[in-house]
Amino acid sequence: MQRRKIVIATLSLLLVGLALPGANINKAHAFTTGNNSLIIGNTYSGPSLPPGIASGTIVQGGSSITVNAAIAGSLFNNPAYQRNVTVGFKGDWQLYYQNSSITTITTGQIASISFSVPIPSASAPNTAHTYAVEVWDGPSSGFVSGCNVGDAENNFGASFTKSCFPLGVGSFSILSADQYSAAQARNAASLAITAGGALSDETALAQRAQATAERTLGDTSWSTGDYSGAKSHYQNSQNDANAALTTQVNIGGGSSNAGIVGVIESGTGILLFGLGGLLAGFGGFMYLRRKPKA
Structure with missing residues (x-):
């Protein structure tokens, strides 16, 4: 019996000893919910752009695009901590990321981050410029010098570098003003x-x-390469196509329009007839109610 107690006590101490190191290590946990979104504004996309454009999305050279990101802080609350989030954009014409200001996010909070990125002068339409958008969680000020890739805080409170992950990638062609207008019109x-x-x-x-x-x-x-002429023809095409639709609606669709009006009128007549019957019935009821008994 004594030996059994000694064995149980020894096992208990061993389990406590194994648990202590784990209790002192800060576990890794996600710093966002993973339900994040990205929208690049001031661009144009379409299925019928002029032939030879490398990307299905275009921007006008010399303008600016807008990077709009929504970052949702994870629900991790043990311990509760502040996330210092930065969003960065890097096009293939840039040497470094252009970053947003640092935004603090707490547990379960959703932050909207928006900043502008200038676009260089137009290049050849058959060139597709690529870009990447990255998210970092780091110090409350200064730069993040490297990071552990992934949506996770690594050993929160320790000296380890924080995490980063790609929010989105894409491409667009940078066009001149005439090219951009022509592409939209086509x-x-x-x-x-x-x-x-x-x-x-x-x-x-x-x-x-x-x-x-x-x-x-x-x-x-x-x-x-006559982009001004192309813009003129495409705009004429757009006007003619819209005129065809207008003509069809006003002439070819006349009988349909008349039918719709007829249905509305007949429906209105039925409604008025029903209301008349209802009022007549109500009047008869009031008459019978007020008629003196014999």
């Missing part, structure tokens, strides 16, 4: 041409054919 024209579907009105069909022809002329001007 995409809008193509959408309007497609939106017409099976037109039935002869005038609308002719206008859409003219829109398609102007778009082809714009493609020719674009391919030769």
Whole structure:
């Protein structure tokens, strides 16, 4: 019996000894929930940009884009701590990240971070410039000199470097003012041409054919480097395509519009008839109620 007590006591001390080192080590934990978002503003995307543009997203050279990020602090609260979050943008034309100011986030808090990034002059449309957006959690001031990749605080309170992780990557082509306007007009024209579907009105069909022809002329001007001419043709195409839709609605869609009005009018008549019957019934009820008994 005595030996059994000694064995149990020894095992208890061993377990305590094993637990103590673990209790003194700060565990790693995420500093965000992972439900973060990124939107790059002042860009333009479309499925029908002019041929030869390397990226499906374009920006105008000499302008600025806006980096908009939403970072959600994790729910870790033991111990509660402050996260010092920085968001950075780096394009392939930049040597270093352009960073936002440091934003403090507490447990469960969502922070909105926004900053502008200047865009260089236009380059060839067939060039796609890449970029990366990174998030850091570091000191309350100064720079983060390296980091452990991943959405986790590593040994909070220790001297270990904090974490960082990529929030998003992408690409865009940087265009001149004429190129940018031309690309927008072509995409809008193509959408309007497609939106017409099976037109039935002869005038609308002719206008859409003219829109398609102007778009082809714009493609020719674009391919030769005449971006001002391309912009003019694409804008004409957009105007013709919109005119075709307007013509179809005003002429070809007249019977449909009349049908809709007829339904509304008949519905209104039924409603008024029902209200009249209701009022008549109410009047009869009041008459019977007030009629003196014989």
